[in-house]
Amino acid sequence: MSAQSHSPGDHGGHGGSSVSGGSDGPPGKPAFTTPIVIGLEIHAELKTKTKLFCRCPTGSATADGKGAVDGSESPNTRTCPICLGMPGSKPVLNKLALQHGLLLSLACNCEIAPTLVFSRKSYFYPDLAKNYQITQYELPLGSDGKVVVGGKPVGITRVHLEEDPASLVHPSGVGGSRFVLIDYNRSGNPLAEIVSAPDMASPAEARDFLNWLLTTLDYLGIFAKDAIIKADANVSIKESGYTRVEIKNITGFKEIERALAYEAERQRKDVDGVVQETRSWDALAGVTRSMRTKETEQDYGYIIDTDLVPIAITTEMIQQARELLPELADAKEQRYLALGVGETDARVISQDKELARVFELAAAKVEPVLVGKWVRRELARVANYNSLCVGDIDTTQFIALLELLSERKVTETTAQRLLEELGAGSFDVRGRVAADGLGVVADAGALEGMCKEAIAEAPQAVSEYRAGEEKALNFIIGIVMRKSKGKAEPKLVKEHLHALLSA
Amino acid sequence: MVRAGPDKEGSSEAPVQRGALPVAAFVAQVNACAVDVVAHTEQALTELAALDEQHHFFTVMTPELARAQAQAVTAKIAQGWKGRLAGVPLSVKDCLCVEGVLSQAGSKALEGYAPVFSATAVQRCIDEGAIIVGKTSQDEFGFGSFSTNVGIGFAVPTNPHDPSRACGGSSGGSAGVTALTRLPHLSIAESTGGSIASPASFCGVAGLCPTYGQVSRYGLLDYANSLDKIGSMGKSVDDAALLLSVMAGHDTKDSTSLPDAGFDYSAIASTRAADGLSPVEGLRIGVLADFFGEGVLPEVREHVQRAAQQLADAGARLKSVSLPLTAKQGVGAYYMTAVTEASTNLAKYCGIRYGHAPALSVDEDFNASFTRARSESFGTEAKRRIMLGTFARMAGYRDAYYIRAAKVRTLILREYEEAFSKVDVLLCPTMPVLPPRFDEIAKLTPLQNYLMDIMTVGPNLAGLPHLSVPCGWVAADAGRGSAVGGAGGSDTVFLPVGCMLISPHKREDVLVQAGRIIRPAPALAKGDES
Structure with a gap:
């Protein structure tokens, strides 16, 4: 059963991320011990002015960081032959996206690839302008990183760059539309994909990791804060022998924790029914649903995208990025x-x-x-x-x-x-x-006057205090504070009252 | 036994040289206001339309664009402007985008596609005053060696010297029209595995395929991105060189464009070196022994050997060189690499935004709709290559095919580097045979068909510049004589033989200087062994 189990280095939507792509089977037995094992694959949109491979504006990251997000502008206006995949067009890399990716990889303590290489991930889907996505496969920009979240280490399997697909618009909701519209405004926006090792033992730890990631992206200044974060998650439980279930396309920070909590519970309730499969998260219903099992898992037929020349990532480039690292x-x-x-x-x-x-x-x-x-x-x-x-x-x-x-x-x-x-x-x-005379009442005479008035107004509290009821003094202090309209320093008031009452 | 040459004027020059001025001379006249460009363009359009009717060289002609450009050039010339291609009729292979002009790569999958931008190579020619007369016929997406694998609804171009034979491919229309027109003409061609050299050889013109990255691929309808190269065709080596010099140069719109791209034709425009010596004096020519043996028609072998001798006579030194790995593994490595890349490039043709799109049905999901669009769009060979290429990159086969082909390709590149440490230029036949008849092509299996590229795939895999130059003529029987053996019959046609020269990266200058030396020899009777 080890071939169907959850194991380190066998994460993300890459059919195992193995270079040969031939086997999903991890070597040896999984080394998990915790009741739940979770790994995350996060897609974060990088803050650049233009798209990853063309000069169209990204729209989600204007200079003030408050640019329009998806759907809030006319469809198909931020497009060109490149992000529409028009025959004859060619991609040209946005160097700022590379720099952002470098910063993120360094922040995750990753090893940096010697060369930036892009691949084509082929599958037919209406939101893909070319019916392949330009992404990274064999040689991710960053790999083998580690971060510490809440005192606990979380491995970072890979950090890579890829282009966002277009968005599909269902005019009457996903179920009720007779047709689907395609908006290419988002097509080609730069994404960073961060794949964690299966190092989280609860939905709460996963949330903490996401928090860490969002904070880091924010510090690095490479993330459009309003942009939506998307995740695929792997969840497995001890009772099932850590059979891996992948949940696809969870959108939004809070949804990720919800989906994980639901899925862990679902698996616990029906251990015998847990099979290696891909499920989707229905946020409205608050449940995960089976999409496909292992037998029909997609083969993306990755090849190198030779439209983009490999770019050497020099030690100078890495050093420069390190210097930019806040x-x-x-x-x-x-x-x-x-x-x-x-x-x-x-x-x-x-x-x-x-x-x-x-x-x-x-x-x-x-x-x-x-x-x-x-x-x-x-x-x-x-x-x-x-x-x-x-x-x-x-x-x-x-x-x-x-x-x-x-x-x-x-x-x-x-x-x-x-x-x-x-x-x-x-x-x-x-x-x-x-x-407005809001300064502390520092005039000892005025303060003493107020204290005397208060003592006169609260004879019962005074006698209680004198009888050893220390707390009664607070009542008198309160009267002084009211009289001073909050401008008296409570400590000073206390000293005065103490002196007056002990006299 | 040498027979009289085919030229009707009785000179020993090849027929393709008839009539037309060298393009450089024509351009000089245009720039000196000595040519009525508008009238010349009309003349060209009339002549080319007649040739097209006979031979199907064009997928679409662009008379209106040509007339507008002729007017514009005329107006600019009157203002004292000079263009390096001023007034020259230029045909463009269908796989290059021309703004507002149908650019379909010979495929129904691109039915109606009139791009909103021009390819960089095309734009550079327009900027230098070229007159675009039309888009030329090709194998669908470049998938062929004879221009017979045209897309659904496209016509097969026929050989300018015998309409029962193929032009070669995939830039067949470009080569055919360049050979037959009597007016100055240039054609933009494109090669992935030999698509410039093959038709240049079969039609008897000069075909110059540059170093990968010399000419921007922006605006090229992709076949295989790591192999595609835009190049030039002309009646002479100098014509082709002039066109290349205009197209070459760095382009920020193509990431694979060489930073130092560029080809300076003016530096080698003279056929004599500064010291008065032959430019090929002392040039080391490596004659590729692997490509003169079995499978090569004796007449082809003889003409190419004669071409080598011409270079030796001009001062070059001949040396025998062998490329065993390239000869044995080149075709396999080429096809695996090319079809793999092609299968992803062709994925975008699904009927959503351009090209052939069957009517949508509410009963179908996108998958069914895509499948129908693609089934109806692609011809047999395109489908074969999509399937082969998809197979070669699937999990479980990827290492054995796609990755292995990439490794072999690297080794082939090393083999060339090693050869070029000993010689300056490599020489071999361009094609092993004469232009075959259509009935002969129909009998070839896909594998036999692919093996026709055995000599051209090497430099294409290695991204090396190569030039096919006509080196002789062979008499054959019209419509009957076999291209691959045997002769006899009455109506004699003369079929060209191409000699291929290969140089190290960025040394197109050496190719041009050596190629100029080669003069087509008079015709050999087919089947004669000299």
């Missing part, structure tokens, strides 16, 4: 921890490019631990509440606010209120604090 989430997290930032803060901030950007700007001026807390908790909260990107909140004013806070010129309460106001629109924070 600091990634793991390294950032370690650095933040070294600055004393709390564990959760460091992890959350490092996994979000925007939070990390704001954090690093602020931490250059204000104590990092405080910045960490405020970026992860307050800034993220206000952004979420207002449905904003973190970058939409004026970073300069946010930093000014943190400065005031760390200098104890405003209280946390005041700072929170001001940050919420920044969420609605930028203003000069220092000016507002001065103009």
Whole structure:
């Protein structure tokens, strides 16, 4: 049965990815031990202005990263003879896509192929302009990589470049349409395919890996954030002897985890019914359905695409890409921890490019631990509440606010209120604090006056406190804070009250 | 025994040289405003239409485009503009895209396809003032050696010297029309495994296939991408060289275009070297012993040996060279590679966006629709090559065929490199036989048919420039005498023999200089052994 089992290096939609293409059978017995084994094959659209092999705009990656995505523009307008597969046209590689692919391969700690070679993957389907897809086969751009996600290593079998097919439009839904329309706007958009080893032991781990990948793509600046991520997944369970089931065409981050959870459960419930097959994910019904079994598995008849000359990937090119490689989430997290930032803060901030950007700007001026807390908790909260990107909140004013806070010129309460106001629109924070008298009540006389008033207003709390009920003091502090409209520093108030009540 | 030559004027020159001025001389006259280009174009269109009626050299003629171009060239010349091909009637093999003109690669699969762009090679000729007169007949997608495997609905071109015989292929129409027209003429041809040399040899014209990557393939309807080369045909070596020099050069639209592509004809336009010596003085010519033996018609052998002697007489040194691997494995490696690539190239012809498309039926899924479109579109040989090529790349067979062919190809390339460390040019017959009659071709098995390419596949696999130049004539009986043995009968025709020269990459200049030396010898009676 080993030929039908799930094994390392036998992943993805490549009929086993073996060069000869002749055998799917992995050598030896699978070495799995976990109850579930999952491997992923992710397709991510790379952010380039033009398509992979022609100069048509990709449409999903304008300079501001907010370009139109599929379907939001007139069909078949971003096309030319090349991406339409017109006879006589020839592909010419977009060098930026190669650079993006190199960055991604390096970020996955892959070995880089000495030569970039493209192949033709042949199959007849209406969304393929040429009835073959230009992709990579024998020699992927990156191979044998490894990343660490949540402390656990995940092998990266391969990273390669390929062109996106066109999109099929069913005017009345997949089931109800008498005909299908083809929109070639997407045809030829650059994709990176990332194939993981079957190193994930649960749908949650798969989600963490996807998170890692999205964060990395974002840091590398090579991924159109609004673009849709697509995955094929392999799932097998211990009870079936790790018989491999492939789920094709799962679209969207959340759907991937859902599909995996469903499929693992399906296999557990019917262990005897698990066969090596390819299934599809029906997101609407929330189930996987059998597409084809091993006997009818497609043979793509790969050959080298000799329209594209092999490009030598020199050590200079790799070195250049390495120099462009930004600091990634793991390294950032370690650095933040070294600055004393709390564990959760460091992890959350490092996994979000925007939070990390704001954090690093602020931490250059204000104590990092405080910045960490405020970026992860307050800034993220206000952004979420207002449905904003973190970058939409004026970073300069946010930093000014943190400065005031760390200098104890405003209280946390005041700072929170001001940050919420920044969420609605930028203003000069220092000016507002001065103009509206929002500074901390630092006048000892005024503060003492408020404290005396509060003591007079709460005789019961006073007697409780004097009877040894420490908590009763908080009630009195609350009265002072109200009187100061939040501008009193709670610590100072406490000291004054303590002194007055002990007198 | 040498008979009188075929020329009606009684000179010893070959018949293909009659009448027409060398293209360079004609262009000089045009650029000097000494030719009425519009009138000349009309004359050419009339003559070519008559030839086409007899011989089916064209898949489509383009009189309106030609007239418009003639007007445009005339206007520019009047402004003092000069073009390297000004006013020259140019025919273009059907597999090259010409904007707005039917470009069908001789296939029903491309029925009605009028591309929105011109091939780079075509555009460069237009930019130099060439007048496009039509698209020439070919084997469907280039799948043949005789231009008999035309697509459904296309006519087979007939040999200019005997209509019962084939033109050779696949650029048969290009060679035929270039041979017969009495006016200056150039033709853009294309070779994958010998499709320029073969028809040039059978029709008696010069066919120059350049180094792979010299001429951009942008706008070429692909047969096999790693093998396809656009080249030139002319009545003389110099005509062909001039056309190549216009087409060659780097093109960013074709990734396989050589960065240093280009062929400088002006540097070798003179037939004499600067020092007054023969340009072939001391040139080392390797006579390919493997291609003079069994299977080669004695008359062909004799003429080609005579051509080698002409080069020796002009100062070249002859040496016997052998390419055993190429001779033995070349045809197999070529066909495996070519059909494999072809099977993917032809996948796009499924009736969705261009070409023949049967009416859609709601009862059919896409698979059935594609199948019907393809079944109705492709001719027998195209179907055979799609099936062979698909088989050769399937899991389980891929290593044995596709991958092995690629390995053999590399070894063949090395064998040529080794040969070129000893000689400058290789020489052999272009085709082992005379142009065969259609009834003879019909009897050939596919394998016998493929073996006709034994001499041409080598340089094509290795991407090496090669030139077929007419080197002699053989008298045969019209419509009766066999091309592959035996003679007799009354109506005598004269059939050409081609000599092939092969040079290292990018040394088209040496081919031209050597090719010029070769003069067609007077006719031999077929069956005579001298």
